[in-house]
Amino acid sequence: METSLTLTLRRPGEIEITAKERPAIGDREVLVKVAACGICGTDRHIYHGSYPASYPVTIGHEFAGVIVETGKDVRSASIGDLVSVNPNIWCGRCAACLEGMPHLCAGMTALGVDLNGGMAAYCAVPEHLLYRMSPGTDPLKACLAEPISCVLHGVDRLQMKAGSRAAVFGGGFIGQLMLQALRMQGAAEVVLVEPQPLKRRAAESLGFAAIDPLSEKDKLERLTDFDVTADCAGAGDVLMQCVRLTKRGGDVLLFAAYPQGKAVPVEPFDIFRKELRLIGTFTYPDTQLRAVRMIEAGMFELDPIISEVALHDVADVLEGKRDDRIIKGVVRLP
Known part of the structure; x- marks a missing residue:
């Protein structure tokens, strides 16, 4: 099995970067080769233990990449697609979901919070969370569809x-x-x-x-x-x-x-x-398609406010050691 670097938050304040096997995917999932992943303020809260998460977990809920494998029941995504990801998985059965407010789902789980997310070379993602993006889109910007949607x-x-x-x-x-x-x-x-x-x-x-x-x-x-x-x-x-x-x-x-x-x-x-x-205001139910269009059209000025950082430097960013130099850290995955 192919292995690749993965960042795991073992418990609050303890990060481990190790080589792990590519995750297996389900019938309605795709395997995304992550191109870039943003470091969010929520990641910082998870790192410090002040935001509920399921440890150990691969953090990173702002990410984009290329599909390299699809489950047998996947119909709307293809190998080679560049996609951004909505990390939120809704139950579809609680009162909030049934009343058209799935982002307030009582049983919501999220990639990078409860399930392994984008601070890894590969991530298994349910098909319905994918948003196809133009092939030429800069991954460092494509991964920011999630915060822009919020x-x-x-x-x-x-x-x-x-x-x-x-x-x-x-x-x-x-x-x-x-x-x-x-x-x-x-x-x-x-x-x-x-x-x-x-x-x-x-x-x-x-x-x-x-x-x-x-x-x-x-x-x-x-x-x-x-x-x-x-x-x-x-x-x-x-x-x-x-x-x-x-x-x-x-x-x-x-x-x-x-x-x-x-x-x-x-x-x-x-x-x-x-x-x-x-x-x-909490996360979002229906704005990621608009966010994708706005990124592709260059409507947000992102270059002055993002900085590329290495996977090994994520801990420093989460601890605030680079706050005087970085507004938004984005990790480019190899």
């Missing part, structure tokens, strides 16, 4: 009107995507609030205003009456700041994946008195 779902839930003003807190990869998605949705003004210079510079290079909440507190205090604010940071008192900056009758999008069990300060009176909508 951002599109969040923006859809906002139902934002063209000409709106928006503020995004947190300039990590998701925050950078959110800035661009809000602008494409028709926002007349989109401002980033972010303390790290690297992330502010990236946003500014893409034409967005950026404010340092530490050194420019006076400027932050003067901001007010945004139609939309988005918490893409998941830290400190960001959620309270979003509530303060949002206009009466406005929307606050809670996008950040706060660690399970973490509580944050918020003043309910402001939500009540300003009649704000506090909107949660």
Whole structure:
């Protein structure tokens, strides 16, 4: 049997890279030779044990690759197809699934969380999770269909009107995507609030205003009456700041994946008195086809915010050792 390098998270904080055999596939599965896999904030939470996962597991739920083998009952995918993957597997039987909200499935499992994912040369993937992409698409961008799909779902839930003003807190990869998605949705003004210079510079290079909440507190205090604010940071008192900056009758999008069990300060009176909508958003049910089209059309500026890293460097990224140099790490698999 052919063996290849696989990254396994044995338990929180313990990564092992070993040679493993190619996984076997079922009748309705394909074997994807992974070309690239993104490192996500959720991966970091799994690494630190603050997001539920099934250990040991090969992490990586943002990935794309080429199909090299198909099960006997596979009909809509072929060997040689370049595909991106929706990692979420829904039960199809719970109330959420039956009511058209499969992303809220009570029994959902996910590749890279509960089942082995994309930080390996090969991954077995159910046929219905595949999205075919144009053969010439850069794999480092193709693998980002999953996070872009999540951002599109969040923006859809906002139902934002063209000409709106928006503020995004947190300039990590998701925050950078959110800035661009809000602008494409028709926002007349989109401002980033972010303390790290690297992330502010990236946003500014893409034409967005950026404010340092530490050194420019006076400027932050003067901001007010945004139609939309988005918490893409998941830290400190960001959620309270979003509530303060949002206009009466406005929307606050809670996008950040706060660690399970973490509580944050918020003043309910402001939500009540300003009649704000506090909107949660979790993964996505139906946006990956749009994400694929937008990647292929080059609608998102991705080059300034992604960095290629080696499989052996994933632990450093998960531990935050490269946060001053990398906004989004993407692993190119051999």
